[in-house]
Amino acid sequence: MKNIETELQSSEFGEVSFRFPATHTQQAFWYLDRLERGNPAWNIAVRFELKGNLDPHRLEAAINVVVNRHESLRTTFDLNNGEPVQAVHDSAIIPLPVDDISSLPEQHRDVIEEELTIAEGEQRFDLAVGPLIRARLLKLEEARHTLLITVHHIIADGWSIGILSDEITTCYQNTESLHELPLQFADYAIWHRDYVESETAGSINYWRQQLAELPLCEITPDLPRSTVKANNGYILSTLLPEQLITSISKIALDNQTTLYVAILSALKLLIARYNGQQDICIGTQFAGRNRTEFERIIGVFVNTAILRTELSPRMTFTQLLTAVSHTFEGALQHAEVPYANVIASLHSKFDRSRHTGYSINFIYQRDFVQPREFDGITMTPLPSKSPGAIYDLNFFMVRRASGWRLSCEYDSQLYLPTTITTILDQLQSILSQVIENPCRLLNEFCFDRQ
Template structure:
């Protein structure tokens, strides 16, 4: 997840100083006198954070659903000490109370309960008895099964680790956590700590990690106490002004009519933007003193406006929500969702649109502390069973890369596990990652609404749009939309020609067969 400081870090020093001054004027010293402190553990039960509360409600409606599983898999080749790896995970479970937390209800109130540190046992599945050509198939089967295996929030544990042994020097590590105790940032924390602990324990040294000053439960207590009164009203006032009046519903053209009840059946399609294009976009954001995310948001809004014919575009995004230094070292569910509303009216140039987007996003970041579900409750939009509230399309730029696991005497690589049952929460989600080769993206879409071909074409149109923007950002939006229309027309004509050629070839084949019978 990318928080405000990370998004602004890419700016030039002059622009960064100016924007930070403006942002601080908007936000003020909201955390003054609100330091998170460690709570007494005497009762051993604590309130849920607002983010946890949402997933708890979801689990009550659909118990044991795997939609909120966080799954990681990696191959470890070399000399692995299973005992040291187990000891490392034992220490991480000891350090982070959230990894031994369960959830229940007392007197109608949901609470989180922290268990004493258990003896951690690494589940080792030995596949060496299988023929070598069958082991990899079994690894993929077990990995897929593990990714879909649900959790019981009341019983736990909500953190599982499985080691698949293919040979003495070839293992696959499977990590699964429920989202209620973790997020994307947390995976990075976990990997860094396992690497440091494994290296130290391999040398029979003590843990090199400093003691944590707070735990996730302390954050949950603080959040409940802090977000009330004046702080809550300040946050609510901004969002009510920004979103409270006639919030538009995005009407993307779909391949099938929308069902009366929202479905979660989905699929994924990848996108790879060349490095040359990514570098041009970065050069643009440096010239304009904005972030890459702002450029992508403005371009994405332009694309959606062309598809829908709407000029008031609302999309969601994720934010890390780790504003205090103490929270950056914790495993837990901190991530929040922001609603970003872009005005594309008046046929501005793309540069003028960027100014609008910059103003809007900075305001949103300045009011990022209001949990999404409290925002939904406050705005109380008309609830529809076939749409997610407030926004149906989401854009995420993951510019905090999850570190790769590095262990002594081991070569570690990711294991790609095909997920045949993708669960989606929105009509459309585009998640982009900065890589050495360029911007890599994944489109996640609802298959009850869209065909794969439609998403592939949308991806192609997005790349065309970014290409034009990167070289001619002074172009007006209507001209950009004309370019998209022409590109789409040419593509459809080419596809139609391919289709006609196939039909013609089939007719010729039938004719030849008929002639051969005469």
């Protein structure tokens, strides 16, 4: 393996142009980073396959156009009176190192590609020094590369990765083809802080009532839990049959709800059968981009909410759908309250073995990163490698070109891969039983613990 020289040998930042307060979500990430500096669990690590006659120098230039277009990508974090603030630099450049592994035998090359991908995703960021984005290119063949991009979650979210990939491919073709952004993340941050301070008192009361005496909700781990959360993560996934998705979507529609609520309801049933509880709490994330002017800004807009539902064995699945839908709609109406503010209002004791205060999360999202063709090159997103598990179990549904993929990122210091495979199979089995009879009582679902 050899490293190819690039025009840029190291990252460089210009002077700090201005500072402004971190958002509530960024404050939460900053304080979590204080618990373990550079914790890679807060990295967003993505990768793309690039096929075609790629010019690495043009790609490097395109990446840096986008970095300088978005203030969030040239932001670091300082302290002011004990509070984290964002420091926006007037310019930034990041290198694109190229690792040429094309001469290796194919089997060995695949192993090295995997190792480099994992190592890149797990490399730590320093929030005070930056940059909080980096890129790396792996040359696999003359006309096939893998592009690795890693961003700290404090400056970006999943939606942002879609913007980033779109703009990189656009700038690769023409670095002057993008219109100037009318707003930057600082505009959102200032607006949102004012909104939270003036408009969310009623929503705080809603969350206090909704999450009062919140129980611990988990699937018992296979292995002992450490007193301080480790960050070893792994992802297992399965492609759901198209007919299953079509049938579940129709049942959801017939019950005036969505596919998201239907999958979440099945997951809640599965967890209840594992832990024997009826009060089931699962975290989720809302995009937080409720205004069109924020849709093309790279930044961390996402917010967390806990969805709590009381199950009864004599409840039918359609009744469960109604209950979960009601919970979701209530959460959506009060989704502007930062999760950190909600937790603070509950006066709950912080459990350092659970960064977020809960164990199980569920994400359902559109595929932000689409395959792209540009300048004779095809760019295709590849499945991610986990840089670290934030939750004990993080289930996510994402629509890919091949169909709907159900995945679980899990803490590999708590669960064995065989357990996760079984859980994913059981969840699919529950959905199949729902299709057979949506009015089946919850205690009549077949549940093989294997």
